[in-house]
Amino acid sequence: MTPLDGALWLIRHGFAAFPCDHPELNRCAGLHKTCDGSRGKHPAVAFTRGWTLDERRVYETFARGLRNPAVAVGACSGPDETRLVVVDSDRPGAIEDVASARGEQWPATMRVHTAKGYHDYLWAPAALHLGNGLGALQDQFDGDVRAGNAYVVGPGALHASGVLYELDDPERPPVMAPPWLLRALLTKPQRPVRQSYPRPESRSLQGLVKFVADSTQGQRNSRLFWAACRAAEAGVEDAPAVLLDAAVHAGLGEAEARSTIASAFRTVGVSA
Ligand SMILES: [Zn+2]
Numbered sequence: 001m002t003p004l005d006g007a008l009w010l011i012r013h014g015f016a017a018f019p020c021d022h023p024e025l026n027r028c029a030g031l032h033k034t035c036d037g038s039r040g041k042h043p044a045v046a047f048t049r050g051w052t053l054d055e056r057r058v059y060e061t062f063a064r065g066l067r068n069p070a071v072a073v074g075a076c077s078g079p080d081e082t083r084l085v086v087v088d089s090d091r092p093g094a095i096e097d098v099a100s101a102r103g104e105q106w107p108a109t110m111r112v113h114t115a116k117g118y119h120d121y122l123w124a125p126a127a128l129h130l131g132n133g134l135g136a137l138q139d140q141f142d143g144d145v146r147a148g149n150a151y152v153v154g155p156g157a158l159h160a161s162g163v164l165y166e167l168d169d170p171e172r173p174p175v176m177a178p179p180w181l182l183r184a185l186l187t188k189p190q191r192p193v194r195q196s197y198p199r200p201e202s203r204s205l206q207g208l209v210k211f212v213a214d215s216t217q218g219q220r221n222s223r224l225f226w227a228a229c230r231a232a233e234a235g236v237e238d239a240p241a242v243l244l245d246a247a248v249h250a251g252l253g254e255a256e257a258r259s260t261i262a263s264a265f266r267t268v269g270v271s272a
Contacts, residue, residue: 001166004062006156007069009170011058015084016051016075019044019067020153023160029067039160040068040153047072047151068157073150078123078174085124085147085177085185089117094142101140102180109175111168112152115159117143118168119152122177128186136187145185205236212246220252221260228264240265 001009003022010017021029023040030042043050044067051072052058061067076084089095094117099106110121124130130147137145146152157165200206208227215223224247231239240261247257 001156001164003067003069003156003158004059006154006165007058007062008055009156009167010069010071010154011053011055013173014053014076014078015154016053016072017058017069017154018047018051018072018151019061020070020157022066022068023158024066040158041070043070043151048074048149051075069154070151070157071154073146073152074148077126081126082123082176083126083130083147084174085122085130085145086150086152087120087122087143087145087181088114088152089120089141089143091117091142095120098137098141099178099180102184104178104180107175107178108172110172112155113166113168114153115161115163119165121174122181123174124177124182128182130182130185133185133189135185135189137184138189200236200238200242202236204234205231205239205242208239209242209246212243213249215250217251220247220250221256224252224257224260225264228261229268232265232268232270235270 007017007019019029021040021042021044028035028039028042029044031044031046032042035042045051047070052061062069071084071086073084073086078084087095096106107122112119112121124147130145132144132146132148132150134141134145153159153165155165155167159165200209208231212220212224212227224243228239228243231243243261244254244257247260248254252260
């Protein structure tokens with residue numbers, strides 16, 4: 001499949017196409033001022049409005065010179081008020097692993113093989129206004145999700161490594177995104193909560209640590225400050241590190257906890 005073939009396939013199947021740089025050009029055709037060197041991926045037009053579904057324009061653009069075809073993801077509409085979402089696995093099996101970890105099976109859908117893995121194309125309700133966020137899949141998925149104001153390099157494109165972006169099965173259309181995926185993408189990423197905190201040997205520190213670890217939202221910072229002051233006064237070794245763990249366990253952000261502890265130690269006149 002040549003870039004022209006890929007672009008024609010895209011628009012004939014209703015995917016908004018636009019030209020990107022091609023790695024065999026001497027210089028990047030991207031619109032940017034300075035190129036970061038990832039050749040073959042930089043849009044040659046303002047893709048949010050420079051895309052087309054028109055065959056004549058595709059011939060003009062892709063037959064004239066070397067351009068990789070790409071898809072303006074947010075401009076692609078599917079059946080029943082849906083929009084395109086592309087799940088970009090950085091290795092083969094990445095999204096299947098996420099699915100099976102949740103007791104789910106990844107559906108067979110339109111797939112384009114990339115240099116490292118593949119792009120899976122799916123439809124999602126437009127009303128969800130999906131973006132590029134991974135939601136609950138943050139740190140669980142080796143890849144990215146592209147939706148809304150985003151683009152992906154399409155079939156027929158040449159990667160800088162020499163790999164051709166290829167359709168897995170040109171007859172297979174995108175399916176509806178599974179509900180568990182949509183739920184995960186719409187969930188705010190959770191700050192990792194430490195399951196346990198160290199039990200210090202010092203009796204006085206034990207009480208302070210428990211006091212901090214048991215605190216609920218709204219009292220976490222003041223309890224941490226109070227405990228850190230008492231620890232500083234008592235001169236207990238390792239108190240800052242142990243209290244930090246307890247505060248993070250209680251759900252306080254690490255940076256915030258650090259600064260509260262440091263400020264308590266300064267108040268008491270000891271350096272943390
Ligand atoms: Zn460039």
